[in-house]
Amino acid sequence: MAEIKKIGVFTSGGDAPGMNAAIRAVVRSALYYNLQVAGIRRGYEGMISGDIFNMDRKSVANIIQRGGTILKTARSDQFRTPEGRKIAYEQLKANGIDALVAIGGDGTFTGARIFGHEYDIPVLGLPGTIDNDLLGTDFTIGYDTAINTVVDAVDKIRDTAESHDRLFIVEVMGRDCGLIALRTGIAAGAEAILIPESKTDLNALYERLEKGRKDKSSKIVMVAESGEAGDAFEIGRQIKERYPQYDTRISILGHIQRGGRPSCMDRVLASRIGVAAVEGLLAGRRNEMVGIISNELAYTPFEHAIKHNIEINDNFLKIVEILSL
Numbered sequence: 331m332a333e334i335k336k337i338g339v340f341t342s343g344g345d346a347p348g349m350n351a352a353i354r355a356v357v358r359s360a361l362y363y364n365l366q367v368a369g370i371r372r373g374y375e376g377m378i379s380g381d382i383f384n385m386d387r388k389s390v391a392n393i394i395q396r397g398g399t400i401l402k403t404a405r406s407d408q409f410r411t412p413e414g415r416k417i418a419y420e421q422l423k424a425n426g427i428d429a430l431v432a433i434g435g436d437g438t439f440t441g442a443r444i445f446g447h448e449y450d451i452p453v454l455g456l457p458g459t460i461d462n463d464l465l466g467t468d469f470t471i472g473y474d475t476a477i478n479t480v481v482d483a484v485d486k487i488r489d490t491a492e493s494h495d496r497l498f499i500v501e502v503m504g505r506d507c508g509l510i511a512l513r514t515g516i517a518a519g520a521e522a523i524l525i526p527e528s529k530t531d532l533n534a535l536y537e538r539l540e541k542g543r544k545d546k547s548s549k550i551v552m553v554a555e556s557g558e559a560g561d562a563f564e565i566g567r568q569i570k571e572r573y574p575q576y577d578t579r580i581s582i583l584g585h586i587q588r589g590g591r592p593s594c595m596d597r598v599l600a601s602r603i604g605v606a607a608v609e610g611l612l613a614g615r616r617n618e619m620v621g622i623i624s625n626e627l628a629y630t631p632f633e634h635a636i637k638h639n640i641e642i643n644d645n646f647l648k649i650v651e652i653l654s655l
């Protein structure tokens with residue numbers, strides 16, 4: 331195995347609060363171990379176009395508290411092709427990069443895995459996505475900040491819902507994954523939560539609404555995007571049709587969930603696994619995602635990390651039922 335002299339770092343896919351803390355951790359720990367480090371802008375797009383620059387300790391000063399990503403991010407169709415990946419590899423070689431740290435989600439690691447098999451370049455991944463849809467880590471970078479943003483927003487919605495005696499359908503993000511909806515629904519005291527992992531039974535939702543205390547002045551139904559019963563507008567339409575007496579409103583929280591200052595938990599997670607990524611590369615690891623499971627560092631092969639059967643704790647849904655009396 332060739333000695334690593336220069337690490338390339340990039341962010342890819344949807345941005346997530348805490349990505350900057352992760353970039354900082356990778357850059358500073360690479361320098362600590364006397365390695366050179368280069369930033370690659372806009373993920374795989376920048377790898378292909380050669381948008382690559384050398385970073386020093388000052389390049390990452392004053393960013394740990396900032397949302398978004400100073401390296402910018404993108405979704406690259408060209409990287410999905412063998413031709414695009416060949417150009418990417420040539421650009422890395424031209425810039426003297428002999429190892430990579432990829433900060434992103436399941437898509438980014440799917441690409442990294444293919445790339446790592448096609449070319450002799452070690453790649454480690456840091457889970458950066460608000461969705462928390464990766465195996466091999468209890469939490470992804472950005473999830474904690476995002477769920478706190480959601481809870482803050484739903485608390486505000488609750489104020490106006492209470493004042494007007496309204497029912498709100500609140501839609502949160504999480505492509506094919508209900509983990510944002512599940513936790514925030516509990517934290518915000520939702521009457522019901524609809525997530526893609528459990529069969530959406532609108533009849534059960536109606537029963538819950540009917541059985542619920544009649545003198546409740548506000549009701550919140552949390553809906554994860556991409557559920558089988560349709561989006562919040564479709565569910566809202568059906569509820570309005572069935573319960574014309576409810577004053578129903580729909581709120582799609584959208585991209586505010588991706589922004590803002592990262593929480594302390596996200597900064598610490600990003601810092602810990604950022605250092606572990608550099609140390610892992612130096613120890614000869616490759617094609618793995620670095621995460622934390624039960625407070626211990628864990629390296630998980632990409633193919634396992636990106637598996638889409640994230641287990642939902644059924645007990646969480648039961649808790650919502652019990653507590654929504």
Ligand SMILES: Nc1ncnc2c1ncn2[C@@H]1O[C@H](COP(=O)(O)OP(=O)(O)O)[C@@H](O)[C@H]1O
Nearest residue numbers: 343344405406409410434435436437438440441
């Ligand atoms: N099958 C694949 N082959 C090669 N590259 C891929 C593949 N799937 C995803 N990628 C790359 O990873 C990028 C980010 O993936 P995406 O799913 O958008 O975000 P995330 O990494 O946050 O899940 C894609 O734009 C693409 O460039």
Ligand SMILES: O=P(O)(O)OC[C@H]1O[C@](O)(COP(=O)(O)O)[C@@H](O)[C@@H]1O
Nearest residue numbers: 343344435436459460461503504505
């Ligand atoms: O930014 P876009 O293109 O609107 O994408 C929205 C999607 O990105 C996310 O915010 C984050 O997903 P990824 O981290 O996988 O990119 C999803 O929750 C959402 O479905």
Ligand SMILES: [Mg+2]
Nearest residue numbers: 435436437459
């Ligand atoms: Mg993803």
